[in-house]
Structures are given as structure tokens and as C-alpha cells.
Amino acid sequence: MVVLLLGLKHSGKSSLGRRAAQELGTRFLDLDEVAAELLSARGESLPQEKAAVAIRRYYLRFGRDAFRALERSAAVCVVRRAKPADGDTVVPPAGLDAICALGGGTPENEAAYKVLQPGSRAIYLRERPELLFERIIAGGVPPFLEGEDPWQAFSTLAKRRDSLYRSLADDVFELEGRGIEELVPILMQHIQEYKDGR
Numbered sequence: 148m149v150v151l152l153l154g155l156k157h158s159g160k161s162s163l164g165r166r167a168a169q170e171l172g173t174r175f176l177d178l179d180e181v182a183a184e185l186l187s188a189r190g191e192s193l194p195q196e197k198a199a200v201a202i203r204r205y206y207l208r209f210g211r212d213a214f215r216a217l218e219r220s221a222a223v224c225v226v227r228r229a230k231p232a233d234g235d236t237v238v239p240p241a242g243l244d245a246i247c248a249l250g251g252g253t254p255e256n257e258a259a260y261k262v263l264q265p266g267s268r269a270i271y272l273r274e275r276p277e278l279l280f281e282r283i284i285a286g287g288v289p290p291f292l293e294g295e296d297p298w299q300a301f302s303t304l305a306k307r308r309d310s311l312y313r314s315l316a317d318d319v320f321e322l323e324g325r326g327i328e329e330l331v332p333i334l335m336q337h338i339q340e341y342k343d344g345r
Contacts, residue, residue, distance in 0.1 A: 149245045150267065151264075153269055218256050225247055246338070255311065291304070
């Protein structure tokens with residue numbers, strides 16, 4: 148089983164997923180990082196470029212359709228990496244092959260999500276939109292929120308994705324602004340219940 152973490156940008160999918168995977172002794176995979184690795188292998192990113200920067204630049208240069216194709220290729224890689232192979236340094240616990248953080252828009256990419264869905268369980272990491280907006284804006288207004296009213300653009304996006312995430316998730320985890328130290332054990336409990344078949 149692969150646990151998929153869904154949620155908006157800055158909801159903590161990567162931070163929480165990485166820590167939970169370490170504690171549970173399983174693999175952690177980040178779909179955006181895998182996509183950036185694919186760009187690097189194709190010579191389409193700069194050396195030492197952060198995953199988010201490489202992906203944003205690719206999206207702006209080639210557009211949505213090219214990005215969605217890249218994301219689907221990354222999803223195929225994630226599924227392959229989640230399966231135990233000879234010589235693996237990480238031997239996942241029985242019933243839990245990996246935890247994977249998805250991009251905020253991955254569930255809207257039907258072709259990519261269909262690759263990831265079989266044999267997986269999805270947890271929606273839900274945070275208050277106002278808090279997420281503050282975190283996002285702190286790093287500068289991203290391209291997808293440019294315009295006269297970035298909050299209105301984000302609010303509309305958050306409502307649309309909230310509905311989608313809820314429809315796909317096996318579980319909704321309300322984060323409520325809590326810190327990572329408090330949230331990791333609770334996330335691990337959710338994952339453990341899946342692993343145990345509850």
C-alpha cells in the first residue's frame with residue numbers, strides 16, 4: 148500500500164510525510180521532486196535548482212498540458228519506486244510500501260492520479276485557507292495567484308480543491324494550525340490504521 152498525501156500548497160505534505168516515513172521505517176516519495184529529477188535527467192533544469200523552481204519554470208515555459216504529461220511520468224516513477232526491489236536499503240514494514248506527497252494540483256490531473264490510485268489510500272491534509280494564504284504570500288505572490296485580488300483567486304482555488312480532495316480521500320486530517328511535532332504522531336496513527344486494515 149502507498150499512502151498518498153493530498154492538500155493545498157504549504158499544508159505540510161512533504162514535511163509531515165517525510166517525518167512520518169522516517170518514524171515508520173518506510174520510503175518517502177515527493178511527486179514534485181520526482182518530476183524535477185525527470186527534468187534534470189532530460190537536461191531541462193539548472194544544476195542544483197530546487198524542485199519547486201524547476202517545475203514552475205517548466206510550467207511557465209511549456210504550459211499546462213506539458214506539465215501534466217510530466218506529472219504523469221513522475222507518477223509512473225513513484226509507483227515503480229514504491230515497489231520493493233532487490234538491494235533496497237529501505238525495507239518497508241509489511242503493508243506499507245511508501246508515503247507519497249502529491250502536488251497540490253495532482254488530483255486535478257486525472258491521467259496522473261489514475262496511475263497512483265490503485266493499491267493506495269489517500270489522506271487529505273486540510274488546513275485553514277487563510278493560514279495557507281499567509282504562508283504562500285510570505286514567499287511572494289506565485290504566478291497562479293497573480294492579478295488584482297490574489298486572496299480571491301486563492302479562495303476560489305481552495306474551495307474547488309477542497310471539494311475534490313474530499314471526494315478522493317479515505318480520510319480528512321484537520322491540521323488546525325498545529326506544529327509538526329504535534330501532527331506527526333497523529334498522522335502516523337492514521338497511517339497505522341490503514342496498515343492494520345482498520
